[in-house]
Amino acid sequence: MMSHLLPPEADTHQEILxxxxxxxxxxxxxxxxxxxxxxxxxxxxxxPGLCQAVKSAFSIFHGPLVEASFNLMGDVIDPRSTSMNISTFSAIQCLDCKV
Structure with a gap:
């Protein structure tokens, strides 16, 4: 299931044990x-496999910033700007998180 995230040589079952x-x-x-x-x-x-899986999990965008991002995006995406593409939305979201 997560094999694309793990080093090819990793035996994660054995590592977890x-x-x-x-x-x-x-x-x-x-x-x-x-x-x-x-x-x-x-x-x-x-x-190495377990650590890579944990690092991947830690990289998931979570926490209070998620709600703040949706609140902010409510001000950016409205009925007049529903055609905004994903890359523009992502760029605005990334810029706002750094402010």
């Missing part, structure tokens, strides 16, 4: 920053 029993990884504590915790896993060099 090893990851679940790996005593050398730091313990995740509630309230900790999950991205910082995963960065320690990334830097370990272990689990």
């Amino acid at each position: 090893q990851y679940n029993v790996d005593q050398t990884l730091p313990t995740f504590k509630e309230g900790e920053d999950v991205v910082k915790w995963w960065s320690s896993v990334f830097s370990s060099g272990k689990y």
Whole structure:
């Protein structure tokens, strides 16, 4: 299902089994920053397939910015501008997120 996201040599099933029993990884504590915790896993060099899948999941646009983006786009896309193409919409969205 996610094979296009993973390194071709990755045996993710085996990596997940090893990851679940790996005593050398730091313990995740509630309230900790999950991205910082995963960065320690990334830097370990272990689990390339699992790490690639997690990085892909982290790259998904989420959080309060999503709602703000839709609110902003309501001001940009209206009945008069419904023919706006996707690349223009994406460009406006990216520019607004950086402001």
